[in-house]
Amino acid sequence: MKGGQENSNSKPLSTPSKRSGSSHGSVDLHAAQCKNCLKWRVIDTQDEFEEIRSKFTDDPFYCSKKGKTCDDPADMEYNSTRTWVMDKPNLPKAPEGFKRTLVLRKDYSKLDAYYITPTGKKLRTRNEIAAYLKDHPEHKGVSVSDFDFSSPKIMQDTVPEYFEQKDSATKKPKVVVKDEA
Template identity: 90%
Template sequence: MKGAQENSHSKTPSTSTKRSGSSLGSVDEYAAQCKNCMKWRVIDTQEEFEEIRSKFIDEPFYCSKRGKSCDDPADLEYDSTRTWVMDKPNLPKAPEGFRRTLVLRKDYSKLDAYYITPTGKKLRTRNEIAAYLKDHPEHKGVSVTDFDFSSPKVMQDTVPEYFEQKDSATKRPKVVVKDEA
């Protein structure tokens, strides 16, 4: 495990995006880190991940919650074979019928959070959610405050080498392609 990960962020549940395959740009695997041994355990579904993440501070994750022991090998190793992102702990689960979706920007600068409604509409802002809830009174008890657009942190040491993150002076994305010659 890299030293940069031995901080408070490393104890929060994590998502990762693989670099190869058709899922580039979206989360394709969920993982949580054991509070005792710091090993990463794969979480089977987004729903299960959101449940763990929503209670993480009060109910930390342990290997035993996945039927494993801290003596077992890690399910995933934190390395640069995939781009890792760290979600904040204790974010609320998506309301019943809604799904939170995260999409990695092409420049690897951040992920954008969206909510998919039960009717399949993609909502990008709190204003869009408020309008949707107003137009769909069947979602009684669901409030705009039940949605969180916080973006997970992209772990810079896992971003492909040929990408340079946003230049802080211009705030414009810079993509640098590595010379293969």
């Protein structure tokens, strides 16, 4: 990593930290890094972000895809004002009618990926996806392989220095200090 950023093949999502006052653990912003200038461009919707991410190796992201040039200022800077995560390139876009959701664990250890079905049901595993598809034959052409539960990488240099973590033995909150070494 150079300057806190991964190479231009990485795809960031941003999750609010307690510093921002937003609700904990929800994705509030999508962004992509230009392959040429490495500037971050805000992506307007999750659907647009997933489209970019799903084709990243064959069709890298460039500023021009957002109507900008590499000479224009970045839409945002990579910094610790929010917690950043990097999604893997080339993950499949969620099938039509389904939504991929990421939830940050309270201890900032990882994000969990879920899929919300067109009927609003939350699916957490491939087995649940298979059972849902079996019970809903109207989703012809959709298979379990169209879903990916990979968890984005949390960028540790953007995790708040202090956060509450439940100690499972005592159930009392304790303060954990991020190791700067």
